[in-house]
Amino acid sequence: xxxxxxxxxxxxxEHYKNPRNKGLKNKDGYxxxxxxxxxxxxxxxxxxxxxxxxxxxxxxxxxxxSICCSSAxxxxxxxxxxxxxKALQIKDEYLKMLMDKDRDETVELEDAIAYVGVKKFxxxxxxxxxxxxxxxxxxxxSE
Amino acid sequence: MDAHVIKKDFxxxxxxxLVYLDTSASSLKPNNVIDKINxxxxxxxxxxxxxxxxxxxxxxxxYEKARExxxxxxxxxxxEIVFTRGASSALNLVASSxxxxxxxxxxxxxxxELEHHSSVLPWQNxxxxxxxxxxxxxxxxxxxxxxxxxxxxxxxxxxxxxLTYISNVMGYITPIKEIIKLAHEKGAIVCVDAAQxxxxxxxxxxxxxxxxxxxxxxxxxxxxxxxxxxxxxxLLAQMPPIEFGGDMIDTVEKEHATWKDSPYKFETGTxxxxxxxxxxxxxxxxxxxGLKTITDHEKKLSAYTIDKMxxxxxxEIYNPNTDTGIITFNIKGVHPxxxxxxxxxxxxxxxxxxxxxxxxxxxxxxxxTLRISFYLYNTVEDADKFIKSLKNARDFFKEVGF
Ligand SMILES: Cc1ncc(COP(=O)(O)O)c(C=O)c1O
Numbered sequence: 001x002x003x004x005x006x007x008x009x010x011x012x013x014e015h016y017k018n019p020r021n022k023g024l025k026n027k028d029g030y031x032x033x034x035x036x037x038x039x040x041x042x043x044x045x046x047x048x049x050x051x052x053x054x055x056x057x058x059x060x061x062x063x064x065x066s067i068c069c070s071s072a073x074x075x076x077x078x079x080x081x082x083x084x085x086k087a088l089q090i091k092d093e094y095l096k097m098l099m100d101k102d103r104d105e106t107v108e109l110e111d112a113i114a115y116v117g118v119k120k121f122x123x124x125x126x127x128x129x130x131x132x133x134x135x136x137x138x139x140x141x142s143e
Numbered sequence: 144m145d146a147h148v149i150k151k152d153f154x155x156x157x158x159x160x161l162v163y164l165d166t167s168a169s170s171l172k173p174n175n176v177i178d179k180i181n182x183x184x185x186x187x188x189x190x191x192x193x194x195x196x197x198x199x200x201x202x203x204x205x206y207e208k209a210r211e212x213x214x215x216x217x218x219x220x221x222x223e224i225v226f227t228r229g230a231s232s233a234l235n236l237v238a239s240s241x242x243x244x245x246x247x248x249x250x251x252x253x254x255x256e257l258e259h260h261s262s263v264l265p266w267q268n269x270x271x272x273x274x275x276x277x278x279x280x281x282x283x284x285x286x287x288x289x290x291x292x293x294x295x296x297x298x299x300x301x302x303x304x305x306l307t308y309i310s311n312v313m314g315y316i317t318p319i320k321e322i323i324k325l326a327h328e329k330g331a332i333v334c335v336d337a338a339q340x341x342x343x344x345x346x347x348x349x350x351x352x353x354x355x356x357x358x359x360x361x362x363x364x365x366x367x368x369x370x371x372x373x374x375x376x377x378l379l380a381q382m383p384p385i386e387f388g389g390d391m392i393d394t395v396e397k398e399h400a401t402w403k404d405s406p407y408k409f410e411t412g413t414x415x416x417x418x419x420x421x422x423x424x425x426x427x428x429x430x431x432x433g434l435k436t437i438t439d440h441e442k443k444l445s446a447y448t449i450d451k452m453x454x455x456x457x458x459e460i461y462n463p464n465t466d467t468g469i470i471t472f473n474i475k476g477v478h479p480x481x482x483x484x485x486x487x488x489x490x491x492x493x494x495x496x497x498x499x500x501x502x503x504x505x506x507x508x509x510x511x512t513l514r515i516s517f518y519l520y521n522t523v524e525d526a527d528k529f530i531k532s533l534k535n536a537r538d539f540f541k542e543v544g545f
Contacts, residue, residue, distance in 0.1 A: 004488055008543040017544065039496055041504075041511045042480070063510060065480035066545070121484055 003120050008066070011074060011114035016066040021076035024061050025049075031142035035134045037126060042068040046076075046134035050142060055079055055087045060131060067124055071115060072131035078110045084139060091132050098125050144436045146522045152428075153520050162491040162525045167311050167469055167498075167516035169361045170342060172425075176364055179424035183417040191416055192390055192407075206416050209423030210406075216426045217356065218347040219373050225406040226419055229370035230338040231261035233357035234305075236372055236409060237334050238265030240382040241355075242303060248274030250302040253331075255280045255288050256502040257310040257317075262336040263502065266305050275302065282506060285464060286313050290321045301331040308340035308356075312498045312514065313462040314445070314469030316344070320351045327352070332378065338362060341371075342518070343441060343467055345434040348373055360418060365425035369418035372409075379405035386411045437519045441468030444517040444526055451530045457537055461507055468517030471498075474533075477540045479513045485536040491529055 024032065024047045034045045042064030049057040058076040062069070075094075079087040094112050096103040100119040118128045150156045152173040156163070163171060183205070191203040207221075214224045227233040242265070246252070252275055254263045263277075270277045278301075281292045288306060297304075304326045309316050323333045332354040340346055342363035348356055355378070360369040374382075384391055384402055388411040393401040402408035429437070445468045452458050457475040474482050479495035486493055494514040497504040504511060515529060 004484065005539070005543065013544045041497055065478035067481070121487075123487065124480070124484055127480060 003117055006117055011111045012066060012070045015070035015073040015077075015111075019060075019069060019073040021057075021059050021073065021080065022061065024059050025057070030057070030059075031138045033134045033138040033141065035130050035137075037064075037068075037130060042127060042130055044068065044072055044131050044134055046072065046131055046138055048135065048138040048142065050084060050139065053084050055082050055084055055139075058135065060134075064130075065127055067115075067118065067127040068130055071112075071128045074111050074114070075131045075135055078112050079135060088136065088139065091136055094132055095129055098128055144432055144440060144519065146440065146520055149432070149520050150522070156520060158490075160490045162489075162521075162528050164491060164493045164515035164517065164521070164525070164529060166342070166362070166518035166521075167339060167514065168494055169367070170364050170518055171520065172366070173364055173428050175428055176366065176421050176424045180366060180417045180421040183420050188417070190413055202416060205420050205423075206414070209419045209426075212423045212426045213371055216346075216430065217341070217373060218349050220376070222404070222406060223348075223373055223376055223379070225372040225374065225379070225409045226414055227357075227370040227372050227409075228368055228415070229361070230259075230336065230357045230359040231370070233355075233370050233372035234261050234334065234336060235265045236385060237355045237357070237374075238269050238305075239385045240409075241332070241378065242266065242269035242275075243272060244383060246273045246275040246302055249300060250275040251278050251298060251300040252276070253278050253280060253293070253296055253301055253304045253306070253326075255306055256282055256506045257286065257288060257313065257315070258305070258307055258500065258502065259311055259336060259338065260499045260501070261338075262305055262307055262334075266303070276300075280306070285315075286310075286462065286503070286506065287315050288317045288322075290318050290325070293322050294325065297325055297329055297331070299329055301326065301329055304331050304333040305336070306333070307336040307338075308346075309337075309343065309467060309469075310500075310503070311339045311469070312471050312500050312503050312512070314339075314465035314467040314471075314516075315462070316340075316466040319353070323352050323354075339467075339469075342429070342437075343434070344438050354378055360422040360425065363422075363425055364428055365422035366415075366418040368415045369422050371422075374405070376405070379409075382409075384408045384411070388412055390414075432519060438467075440519060441517045441521075442466075444468060444521055444523065445470055447523065448515075448517075448526045448530065451526070452533065455530075455534055455537060457541075458533065461509075461512060468521075469514065470516070471512050471514045473509060473512055474537050474540065476545050477536075479511045481540065481545070482513055482536055485539060486529075486532055489528070489532040489535075491532055493529075 044062035060072040334355040341358035356373040391411040483495040
């Protein structure tokens with residue numbers, strides 16, 4: 001259970017209990033994407049606002065397991081105020097890390113690195129990626 | 144029956160650390176079923192109903208012999224058994240064929256919130272197309288379908304009653320015989336979802352007098368990709384096929400064709416031959432042990448487990464009075480998907496989610512649940528390992544701050 005413990009102890013519980021950037025603004029200039037995992041009930045909406053090529057805001061709302069909810073919070077904190085290109089790059093590297101694919105270790109994942117342990121639990125990779133995929137779609141759709 | 148001995152029949156259980164508690168989703172397969180499937184592919188793996196050569200004759204007779212075994216398994220007749228891909232396609236066949244041709248806007252269809260999606264969504268579709276009204280039997284406080292509540296929704300407009308025999312989440316047995324009798328008095332037909340019943344309890348279609356009954360092979364020691372629809376012969380005879388093609392025809396003209404009699408008019412294309420033969424072997428296996436013995440074994444295990452679970456704090460059991468080997472629960476404050484990873488770490492396979500029964504999950508007012516289900520290969524030691532893991536999981540999640 002050691003690896004499970006490490007997984008939960010770090011950032012995950014902190015963000016699960018105290019999510020950052022939670023709650024949608026639902027205003028003009030924001031782009032919203034809703035993703036649902038019907039098999040487990042994870043349900044996340046991510047909202048982004050881009051200004052002058054900078055991700056000005058990332059908000060989220062939803063329900064699900066601790067991995068899903070905390071990763072939405074960590075994602076929002078990590079990607080907020082980054083240039084769009086940089087944010088998408090971090091997103092790519094994060095997803096590669098989850099899938100245990102070769103990645104560019106020079107790209108700083110900040111707190112999101114805590115999810116490195118998820119690759120040991122293949123059934124949970126989806127939980128950890130859903131918010132990040134919603135972010136990706138929100139950016140692509142708003143472009 | 145000694146479950147320790149039974150375990151030896153199931154090759155997956157060679158892994159002595161594995162505790163398999165997800166039979167409600169799919170059961171494990173015994174050697175005799177696997178061997179039978181291999182026998183088909185190795186010795187007479189050709190098409191059925193077509194070749195006039197000896198091998199095809201062998202394959203055809205084994206395939207039809209399986210139908211005969213399955214018929215007698217539920218006390219039906221040979222021609223009342225239609226092979227399908229599974230319970231889902233059997234239930235869809237009833238709705239798309241019987242439902243769409245017989246229902247109209249003034250009619251009512253009785254279903255329940257206990258249904259698996261495959262027992263309610265086909266009728267939701269019939270309702271959308273024909274205008275017939277979907278009516279839900281109110282569940283009682285425990286989440287059961289009762290005869291009393293059924294009477295409240297049964298009217299002269301009721302044309303179809305589509306209910307589950309055993310709930311895949313609550314493990315309750317529906318008083319189906321009484322319900323069928325009442326429905327028939329009003330002229331309605333009853334379609335029974337027996338996906339969770341066929342593997343675990345004796346079914347006698349003549350005794351309960353159901354009009355249709357559906358189940359899947361893979362939940363009862365059989366292969367995936369095969370299921371059964373039982374139908375009363377007069378109903379099957381009047382129903383149109385919903386799939387057309389080879390094997391199901393009598394004669395074919397340019398503008399017109401005629402069909403074989405049931406069951407063949409519902410079985411177009413090359414059927415799942417190995418799977419049907421494999422299901423025949425599964426029926427042999429279950430018959431040999433006896434359904435009654437299996438029912439009692441599961442009931443004993445679930446009663447034992449529930450008693451132990453009640454001693455653990457922070458465990459919420461949603462069906463403490465289950466009639467079967469199915470137990471649905473949560474650890475308070477812990478999302479089932481977080482919990483399941485813990486159990487997986489102890490090599491305990493079980494289910495987390497909404498179990499293809501979102502209406503019931505909504506009725507329970509929870510986001511999702513954990514579920515364990517016992518079968519003939521589970522032992523008291525399995526139950527003890529589960530209980531131990533459950534305690535540890537509860538402690539673990541408390542520790543890390545849930
Ligand atoms: C009660 C019930 N009905 C129907 C089904 C559908 O069976 P299948 O997926 O084999 O078609 C299931 C399986 O989960 C079930 O538990």
